[in-house]
Structure formats: C-alpha cells, structure tokens
Amino acid sequence: MDEGSPSVDPLLRSDLLRGWSLNAPRLIADTHSSRLYRVRRADGSGAILKQLKPEGLRERAGFAYLAWRNGLGCVRLLEQSDDACLLDDAGTQSLADLHKAEGDEAATPVLCELLPLLHAPSDRPPPPDLIPLERHFRSLFRLAEKDGPHREMAVWAARHARDLIDHQTRQIPLHGDLHHDNVMRGIDGTWRVIDPQGLIGDPAYEVANIFGNPGGAHLFEPARVVRLAETFAPVPGCDPRTVLRYAGAHAMLSTAWSLNEPDNPNATENIRERLAVAGFVRSLIGQQSV
Numbered sequence: 001m002d003e004g005s006p007s008v009d010p011l012l013r014s015d016l017l018r019g020w021s022l023n024a025p026r027l028i029a030d031t032h033s034s035r036l037y038r039v040r041r042a043d044g045s046g047a048i049l050k051q052l053k054p055e056g057l058r059e060r061a062g063f064a065y066l067a068w069r070n071g072l073g074c075v076r077l078l079e080q081s082d083d084a085c086l087l088d089d090a091g092t093q094s095l096a097d098l099h100k101a102e103g104d105e106a107a108t109p110v111l112c113e114l115l116p117l118l119h120a121p122s123d124r125p126p127p128p129d130l131i132p133l134e135r136h137f138r139s140l141f142r143l144a145e146k147d148g149p150h151r152e153m154a155v156w157a158a159r160h161a162r163d164l165i166d167h168q169t170r171q172i173p174l175h176g177d178l179h180h181d182n183v184m185r186g187i188d189g190t191w192r193v194i195d196p197q198g199l200i201g202d203p204a205y206e207v208a209n210i211f212g213n214p215g216g217a218h219l220f221e222p223a224r225v226v227r228l229a230e231t232f233a234p235v236p237g238c239d240p241r242t243v244l245r246y247a248g249a250h251a252m253l254s255t256a257w258s259l260n261e262p263d264n265p266n267a268t269e270n271i272r273e274r275l276a277v278a279g280f281v282r283s284l285i286g287q288q289s290v
Contacts, residue, residue: 009025009027009035009037011035011051012025012027012035012037012049012051013051013084016049016051016081016084016086017039019081020041020049020078020079020086021041021042022039022040022041022042022047022049022086023039023040024039024040025037025038025039025049026038026039028048031056032053032055032056032261032264033052033053033055033056033059034050034051034052034053034056034059035050035051035053036048036049036050036051037049037050037051038089039086045089046089047078047086047087047088047089048075048086048087048088048089048090049084049085049086049087050084050085050086050087051083051084052083052084057083058131058197059195059197059198060082060083060129060198061127061129061130061131061197061198061199062176062195062196062197062198063077063080063085063198064127064129064130064198065127065130065173065174065175065176065196065197065198066085066087066196067080067127068122068124068126068127068173069118069122069173071088072117072118072120073114073117073118073120073192073193074118074175074192074193074194074196075087075088075090075184075192075193075194076088087194088192089186090184090185090186090192090194091184091185091186091187091192092184093184093185094180094181094182094183094184094185095107095110095111095180095181095183095184095185095191096180096181096213096214098110098180098185099180099214100214103218104218104224104227104228107180108228108231110183110191111178111183111207111210111232112231112232112235113191114183114191114193115206115207115232115235115236116235118174118175118178118193118206119172119174119203119206119236126172126173126200127173127198129198130173130174130198130199130200131176131197131198131199131200132171132199132200132201133161133165133168133199133200133201133202133205134165136176136197136199136201136253137158137161137165137249137253139253139256139257139260140154140157140158140161140249140252140253140256141158141161141162142256143158143252143255143256143259144157144158150252150255150259150275153252153255153275153278153279153282154252154255154256156248156252156282157248157249157251157252157253157278158249158252160245160248160249161246161249161253163245164202164204164205164242164245164246164249165201165202168201168202169202170202170203171200171201171202172200172201172203173198173199173200174196174197174198174199174200174201174203174205174206175193175196175197175198175199175206176196176197176198176199176206177195177196177197177209178193178206178207178209178210179209179210179212179213179214180210180213180214181213181214182194182195202236202246203235203236204233204236204238204242204243204246205246205250206236207228207232207235207236207243207246207247208243208246208247208249208250208251209250209254210228210232211225211228211247211250211251211277211281212247212250212251212254212273212274212277215269215273219273219276219277220276220280222280222283222284225244225247225277225280225281225284226240226284228243228247229241229243229244229247241285244281244284244285245281245285247277247281248277248278248281248282248285251274251275251277251278251281252274252275252278254270254274255270255271255274255275255278258270258271258274259271
C-alpha cells in the first residue's frame with residue numbers, strides 16, 4: 001500500500017466518510033476489484049478505506065473472514081458496510097519488498113509464523129458466507145471441459161483438485177489469497193495479512209498461491225518448488241506432496257481466471273508463469289520427488 005497522490009475521486013462514497021467520521025482521503029490503489037484510500041479517523045489515527053467495485057463483490061466473504069479473525073494474524077476490520085470496509089492501516093512495506101531484498105530465506109519464515117495465527121481455533125463459529133473450495137475451483141473445472149491449448153493441463157489439475165476436495169479431512173476458515181503482496185509490516189514491526197478471499201476448506205490449500213509469487217525468474221526454479229513444499233507441509237500437518245498437488249491445481253485455477261480476463265494487461269504474463277509452476281509440479285509429482 002504505497003502512498004499515492006492526493007486525489008478527488010467522484011466514485012468515493014461520501015456517506016462512508018460521514019458515517020465513519022473520516023477525512024483526508026488519499027487514493028492509494030485502484031485495482032480491478034476495489035479502490036483503496038488512506039484516510040484519517042476522528043481520533044487522528046490512520047486507516048484504510050476499501051470500496052469494492054461490482055467485479056469485487058465476492059470479496060465480501062473476505063470481510064467476514066477478517067471480522068471472525070478479529071486481528072489475529074490479519075489486519076483488523078474496524079467498520080463494514082455492504083460493499084466497503086474500514087481497516088487498520090497495515091503499513092507500507094510488503095513481504096514482497098523483503099523478498100526482493102533478501103529472497104525466500106527471509107520471507108518464508110514470516111509466512112510460517114503467520115500461518116498458525118491465521119488457522120488458530122476460535123470460540124466463535126465460522127462465518128456462514130465463507131466460500132467452499134468446491135465453488136472456489138469452479139473456473140478450473142470449467143476450463144477442463146473446454147477444448148483449447150490448455151485443456152490437457154487443466155484436466156490434470158482438475159483431477160487433483162477434485163480428489164483433494166473430495167477427501168478433505170479438516171475444513172477451517174482460510175485467508176484464501178496468501179502471497180507476499182498481501183502481507184504487510186506495520187510501524188510497530190508486526191507482519192499482518194490483508195485482502196483475504198474468505199474461503200473454508202483444507203488448510204493445506206492456504207499456501208498454494210505462494211508458489212507463483214512474487215513474480216520473477218525464481219518461479220522457474222524446480223528446486224524452489226520442492227523447498228517450499230517441504231517447508232510449508234509441517235505447518236498444516238500434511239505431507240509435501242499434498243501441498244504440491246494444491247499448488248499445481250491452484251496454478252491452473254489462476255490460469256483459468258486470467259483466460260477469463262482478456263483485457264487484463266497482466267494476463268499473458270500470469271498465464272505464462274502459472275503454466276510453468278503447474279508444469280514443474282506435475283513433473284515432480286510424476287517423479288515422486290517429494
């Protein structure tokens with residue numbers, strides 16, 4: 001969440017500013033699903049106002065996840081309306097920044113420390129509007145049924161996703177989009193996770209998106225794929241092969257999403273990277289290297 005230039009945004013809902021006593025909004029990000037503003041609260045503290053676009057309304061499940069987690073490992077949800085929320089300001093340094101400077105050796109331990117917090121039991125029941133993995137993987141299952149250049153890989157990934165989902169032994173609330181850009185360090189030095197999808201399912205799936213992030217040449221190193229699987233597997237208490245299978249399935253799910261967004265300028269590169277990750281995973285599973 002880097003500082004942006006002051007901006008008067010006609011799409012910023014003035015009723016949110018009034019209702020939550022906010023001022024000095026600064027637009028800091030405009031994504032395909034939401035707009036983010038750094039704002040000042042009545043007590044002088046900073047916060048982040050997130051306003052969803054129509055394309056991002058499914059992220060309301062993420063609001064429910066944040067409310068349920070109540071600041072444990074995550075940014076704290078302060079206020080919420082139907083399509084907007086107010087969050088604690090998680091800071092400006094992302095784990096991607098740390099990874100760029102110091103690599104997996106510095107970044108991966110941070111993720112391993114956060115995972116037990118994200119998955120810690122709660123005395124409150126899970127929110128009913130969390131998204132099950134069956135629905136989350138819907139785009140991959142559809143891609144596997146279509147003719148096209150990616151069908152063979154999609155069929156392979158869908159087969160693994162189906163088997164994993166059908167044989168889940170433990171289902172818990174999941175962040176659902178854990179990767180380096182979604183982990184921020186605050187001014188107090190604490191790392192916190194932002195922007196959850198709000199899923200419910202096998203905790204082994206939680207790390208699947210990390211294998212394709214952050215973007216760069218390291219994604220094309222099979223040794224990294226093995227190293228991450230072996231590092232993360234003890235956290236949810238599973239074997240590295242299960243982590244790898246989820247990583248491969250997710251890589252093709254991400255490919256399916258990008259294929260559905262032809263106007264996204266990052267789609268082509270995302271497809272290239274995710275296909276590479278899926279290919280490495282498939283090869284490793286076939287070789288039974290883990």
